[in-house]
Amino acid sequence: xxxxxxxxxxxxxxxxxxxxxxxxxxxxxxxxxxxxxxxxxxxxxxxxxxxxxxxxxxxxxxxxxxxxxxxxxxxxxxxxxxxxxxxxxxxxxxxxxxxxxxxxxxxxxxxxxxxxxxxxxxxxxxxxxxxxxxxxxxxxxxxxxxxxxxxxxxxxxxxxxxxxxxxxxxxxxxxxxxxxxxxxxxxxxxxxxxxxxxxxxxxx
DNA sequence: AGCCAGGACTGAG
DNA sequence: CTCAGTCATGGC
Numbered sequence: 001x002x003x004x005x006x007x008x009x010x011x012x013x014x015x016x017x018x019x020x021x022x023x024x025x026x027x028x029x030x031x032x033x034x035x036x037x038x039x040x041x042x043x044x045x046x047x048x049x050x051x052x053x054x055x056x057x058x059x060x061x062x063x064x065x066x067x068x069x070x071x072x073x074x075x076x077x078x079x080x081x082x083x084x085x086x087x088x089x090x091x092x093x094x095x096x097x098x099x100x101x102x103x104x105x106x107x108x109x110x111x112x113x114x115x116x117x118x119x120x121x122x123x124x125x126x127x128x129x130x131x132x133x134x135x136x137x138x139x140x141x142x143x144x145x146x147x148x149x150x151x152x153x154x155x156x157x158x159x160x161x162x163x164x165x166x167x168x169x170x171x172x173x174x175x176x177x178x179x180x181x182x183x184x185x186x187x188x189x190x191x192x193x194x195x196x197x198x199x200x201x202x203x204x
Numbered sequence: 205a206g207c208c209a210g211g212a213c214t215g216a217g
Numbered sequence: 218c219t220c221a222g223t224c225a226t227g228g229c
Contacts, residue, residue, distance in 0.1 A: 044210050045210080047210080049210065052210090083225085084226060084227070086226040087223095087224050088226080090223095091224095127213080130211090131210080135210080151210075188210080189210090191210095196210095199209095
């Protein structure tokens with residue numbers, strides 16, 4: 001099965017997914033929309049998005065959605081805010097490292113950060129693996145990096161396609177698709193929509 | 205009552 | 218280098 005054909009089928013079945021940029025996100029107060037996406041990429045690691053929304057709402061309430069604020073706040077306050085997203089000890093540390101990097105190396109400018117940082121530099125950050133790095137680059141930086149997650153692998157498996165590494169899955173999709181950020185954005189969101197519909201049908 | 209969610213890190217072998 | 222164990226809350 002060709003990836004372009006998979007996309008066409010998914011789009012016909014599930015339609016536009018409205019992932020990032022999120023229009024529903026609270027925009028009042030001091031609030032860096034790019035930073036919010038970066039934070040969301042970390043908070044959603046192995047975690048249901050509904051739980052991430054609670055955590056982000058708490059961060060908004062505390063005016064913590066800027067690199068400067070997150071870098072400066074006491075880490076136990078950070079932990080309390082993101083508790084609903086799970087793994088709050090690890091994730092608080094991850095947010096600290098991310099925000100400090102943006103403040104120290106990019107003057108606190110998250111757009112400059114995600115526009116200029118290399119994928120390898122992201123991967124070098126503690127707490128940022130392949131999927132999180134690609135999600136950040138794609139959804140916050142609008143760079144054409146295809147995101148591979150567990151649903152992507154499950155979908156491939158239904159076509160008998162299987163690889164050993166993250167990068168091999170990524171290549172399977174990117175080598176025959178145009179390097180188009182909008183396309184990759186929607187494709188990944190559609191694959192997640194597919195995955196959730198599978199679960200509702202009681203499959204595994 | 206489990207199982208698992210838009211993963212990544214660590215330590216053992 | 219591979220791989221099980223660990224991290225944690227909320228929804229179904």
